[in-house]
Amino acid sequence: xxxxxxxxxxxxxxxxxxxxxxxxxxxxxxxxxxxxxxxxxxxxxxxxxxxxxxxxxxxxxxxxxxxxxxxxxxxxxxxxxxxxxxxxxxxxxxxxxxxxxxxxxxxxxxxxxxxxxxxxxxxxxxxxxxxxxxxxxxxxxxxxxxxxxxxxxxxxxxxxxxxxxxxxxxxxxxxxxxxxxxxxxxxxxxxxxxxxxxxxxxxxxxxxxxxxxxxxxxxxxxxxxxxxxxxxxxxxxxxxxxxxxxxxxxxxxxxxxxxxxxxxxxxxxxxxxxxxxxxxxxxxxxxxxxxxxxxxxxxxxxxxxxxxxxxxxxxxxxxxxxxxxxxxxxxxxxxxx
Amino acid sequence: xxxxxxxxxxxxxxxxxxxxxxxxxxxxxxxxxxxxxxxxxxxxxxxxxxxxxxxxxxxxxxxxxxxxxxxxxxxxxxxxxxxxxxxxxxxxxxxxxxxxxxxxxxxxxxxxxxxxxxxxxxxxxxxxxxxxxxxxxxxxxxxxxxxxxxxxxxxxxxxxxxxxxxxxxxxxxxxxxxxxxxxxxxxxxxxxxxxxxxxxxxxxxxxxxxxxxxxxxxxxxxxxxxxxxxxxxxxxxxxxxxxxxxxxxxxxxxxxxxxxxxxxxxxxxxxxxxxxxxxxxxxxxxxxxxxxxxxxxxxxxxxxxxxxxxxxxxxxxxxxxxxxxxxxxxxxxxxxxxxxxxxxxxxxxxxxxxxxxxxxxxxxxxxxxxxxxxxxxxxxxxx
Ligand SMILES: Cc1cc2nc3c(=O)[nH]c(=O)nc-3n(C[C@H](O)[C@H](O)[C@H](O)COP(=O)(O)OP(=O)(O)OC[C@H]3O[C@@H](n4cnc5c(N)ncnc54)[C@H](O)[C@@H]3O)c2cc1C
Numbered sequence: 001x002x003x004x005x006x007x008x009x010x011x012x013x014x015x016x017x018x019x020x021x022x023x024x025x026x027x028x029x030x031x032x033x034x035x036x037x038x039x040x041x042x043x044x045x046x047x048x049x050x051x052x053x054x055x056x057x058x059x060x061x062x063x064x065x066x067x068x069x070x071x072x073x074x075x076x077x078x079x080x081x082x083x084x085x086x087x088x089x090x091x092x093x094x095x096x097x098x099x100x101x102x103x104x105x106x107x108x109x110x111x112x113x114x115x116x117x118x119x120x121x122x123x124x125x126x127x128x129x130x131x132x133x134x135x136x137x138x139x140x141x142x143x144x145x146x147x148x149x150x151x152x153x154x155x156x157x158x159x160x161x162x163x164x165x166x167x168x169x170x171x172x173x174x175x176x177x178x179x180x181x182x183x184x185x186x187x188x189x190x191x192x193x194x195x196x197x198x199x200x201x202x203x204x205x206x207x208x209x210x211x212x213x214x215x216x217x218x219x220x221x222x223x224x225x226x227x228x229x230x231x232x233x234x235x236x237x238x239x240x241x242x243x244x245x246x247x248x249x250x251x252x253x254x255x256x257x258x259x260x261x262x263x264x265x266x267x268x269x270x271x272x273x274x275x276x277x278x279x280x281x282x283x284x285x286x287x288x289x290x291x292x293x294x295x296x297x298x299x300x301x302x303x304x305x306x307x308x309x310x311x312x313x314x315x316x317x318x319x320x321x322x323x324x325x326x327x328x329x330x331x332x333x334x335x336x337x
Numbered sequence: 338x339x340x341x342x343x344x345x346x347x348x349x350x351x352x353x354x355x356x357x358x359x360x361x362x363x364x365x366x367x368x369x370x371x372x373x374x375x376x377x378x379x380x381x382x383x384x385x386x387x388x389x390x391x392x393x394x395x396x397x398x399x400x401x402x403x404x405x406x407x408x409x410x411x412x413x414x415x416x417x418x419x420x421x422x423x424x425x426x427x428x429x430x431x432x433x434x435x436x437x438x439x440x441x442x443x444x445x446x447x448x449x450x451x452x453x454x455x456x457x458x459x460x461x462x463x464x465x466x467x468x469x470x471x472x473x474x475x476x477x478x479x480x481x482x483x484x485x486x487x488x489x490x491x492x493x494x495x496x497x498x499x500x501x502x503x504x505x506x507x508x509x510x511x512x513x514x515x516x517x518x519x520x521x522x523x524x525x526x527x528x529x530x531x532x533x534x535x536x537x538x539x540x541x542x543x544x545x546x547x548x549x550x551x552x553x554x555x556x557x558x559x560x561x562x563x564x565x566x567x568x569x570x571x572x573x574x575x576x577x578x579x580x581x582x583x584x585x586x587x588x589x590x591x592x593x594x595x596x597x598x599x600x601x602x603x604x605x606x607x608x609x610x611x612x613x614x615x616x617x618x619x620x621x622x623x624x625x626x627x628x629x630x631x632x633x634x635x636x637x638x639x640x641x642x643x644x645x646x647x648x649x650x651x652x653x654x655x656x657x658x659x660x661x662x663x664x665x666x667x668x669x670x671x672x673x674x675x676x677x678x679x680x681x682x683x684x685x686x687x688x689x690x691x692x693x694x695x696x697x698x699x700x701x702x703x704x705x706x707x708x709x710x711x712x713x714x715x716x717x718x719x720x
Pocket of ligand 1: 224461462463464465469470472494495496497498547699700702703704705
């Protein structure tokens with residue numbers, strides 16, 4: 001029993017964090033917002049060169065062969081930096097599922113080199129992200145996981161998240177390569193991990209603002225009402241993070257109740273991110289109500305990810321069946337059931 | 338990260354489980370807050386000590402088992418799983434004990450720790466005064482040096498267990514001219530010493546769970562001072578850290594309450610509101626989150642880390658969780674919520690628990706003070 005991330009995991013996440021802080025600051029988000037495509041080959045290439053596309057691809061296929069928990073550490077950083085490229089879907093969700101399905105070595109090699117982008121399609125999501133630039137579509141029907149090359153185009157929707165590219169999906173079809181269950185759980189986990197990073201980014205922005213904005217002759221962060229808003233957000237985030245880590249381990253091991261853990265992670269992280277978004281807006285005053293302050297990029301991503309890959313009702317229903325329905329052992333001694 | 342228990346840890350769990358099953362009283366004890374209940378709980382402490390379960394993380398030299406924090410968490414899980422009584426010994430083993438280990442002399446360790454682990458001496462804490470609550474640096478009770486004794490005069494209040502306990506520990510002003518955090522010393526005293534008067538205070542539930550203490554020239558040996566004269570504030574802050582931090586409220590306590598809440602919900606499902614259903618799920622999720630976080634903190638400490646102002650995050654989380662869970666239970670009970678004893682004659686534990694949960698956000702440093710600490714020390718906001 002050891003609930004710590006390793007030094008290597010911490011170092012990797014810190015490296016990615018530093019890299020993204022250097023090349024993917026808010027000014028990049030604003031530039032992307034002005035681009036028709038909302039995407040940048042340069043940003044994608046940078047992520048690939050950092051090794052992120054191959055993070056979970058086995059070494060034999062040119063990747064780093066790391067674990068889902070490593071992937072969660074990186075997803076947190078992608079959230080923190082507001083990265084909108086389809087790297088999380090491709091490298092952190094699709095790649096491990098393709099590894100588990102087996103027989104996908106060629107595609108995994110392409111993922112590692114950054115030449116394949118995988119769009120994810122699932123009945124729980126009415127829309128599909130980044131379908132236009134995807135090379136492949138990994139989709140789920142009621143029981144099978146299907147892989148197809150993307151064909152044709154789709155109608156672009158208008159998300160409140162300025163960098164999100166959502167499309168009305170056509171039936172993707174393709175060959176069955178496995179069972180469908182894991183797609184939703186993995187994607188919910190990676191969304192949850194991004195929410196942690198998004199929430200921490202918003203808390204940091206609001207805290208910085210509270211240190212510099214002065215009213216009544218003092219920084220607003222010296223006012224207790226402001227302090228307590230921010231402290232409450234910090235509490236929520238602190239207790240969501242280990243839930244996400246626990247779900248990563250559970251899914252990585254294919255544990256019996258991994259789906260419940262994924263739902264718990266999605267709920268805890270989304271609640272924390274949503275609450276932090278409201279707090280951060282409030283602390284910014286009217287600035288928080290503008291398109292000019294960077295905060296809105298993260299806030300809108302938090303809203304989007306809260307309902308993607310199973311909304312609150314969907315995940316609560318799964319907790320309900322397990323906890324009230326009694327399929328999951330609960331109580332002291334069942335911390336890791 | 339490895340979230341599986343080792344075979345040794347599983348064997349340890351089985352050992353604790355077997356002992357608890359054989360020894361936990363079949364009938365629930367009376368409340369710890371009344372005299373007879375207190376005696377029953379002390380008897381239980383002695384029983385625990387007879388099995389060497391007083392404080393499993395302490396070294397064998399002091400009546401412990403020299404176990405690590407994961408084993409402690411396992412112990413606590415089995416303790417609550419068995420429905421074992423609350424710990425009358427909590428001030429000693431969770432607060433003063435760690436303080437003496439960090440700041441005490443060898444003589445003090447030898448004198449105080451073993452009787453503490455064995456439940457032979459039950460401790461009360463005495464920080465608060467009528468005019469020093471959240472603002473503890475406003476303490477005015479004095480301990481004036483007289484040869485190798487201090488002479489204590491003043492008043493303490495809200496001292497848990499002090500109505501019945503044996504010894505107390507607290508902060509006293511050893512430099513009468515000092516102000517605020519300076520000139521305070523951390524002193525242990527015998528509650529039966531001449532000059533100490535206890536006035537039990539009835540708590541919200543009606544029983545005297547805490548007391549006022551009056552000191553009238555109470556002579557205490559200088560050898561009962563922990564750390565240097567005038568260094569009491571820092572020692573007390575360490576004690577407070579232990580209180581908010583890892584040990585005072587182990588996750589098993591809330592996991593047990595959440596599981597009971599789920600059972601209560603099932604029994605009342607037909608007339609429960611959809612909101613109650615969601616609150617029950619939230620209770621389970623938050624109790625689990627608290628468990629994961631505690632395992633994470635325990636693992637970090639075992640790897641050489643240490644917990645500082647982060648303890649304030651914990652204190653807010655468990656106290657607000659506890660109150661929310663019990664509030665939900667009160668709402669599920671409907672008309673029966675107000676009954677102190679339910680139809681089957683048993684105590685309405687949810688009502689008792691709800692009443693107690695109201696104190697969680699107040700004691701051990703109010704949650705407002707904890708939010709100040711988080712804002713100033715973790716987020717770096719200006720004071
Ligand atoms: C069940 C229980 C057991 C206790 N056991 C013990 C014990 O064993 N030993 C002991 O010494 N004490 C004990 N206490 C006392 C406890 O430590 C104090 O109640 C606590 O520190 C708060 O002090 P106070 O009651 O004087 O409230 P006050 O300090 O008067 O606070 C009243 C309200 O004002 C708020 N407030 C005060 N200052 C600030 C500030 N700076 N910023 C924002 N809000 C503020 C508080 O948060 C609170 O909401 C116990 C209390 C309870 C309820």
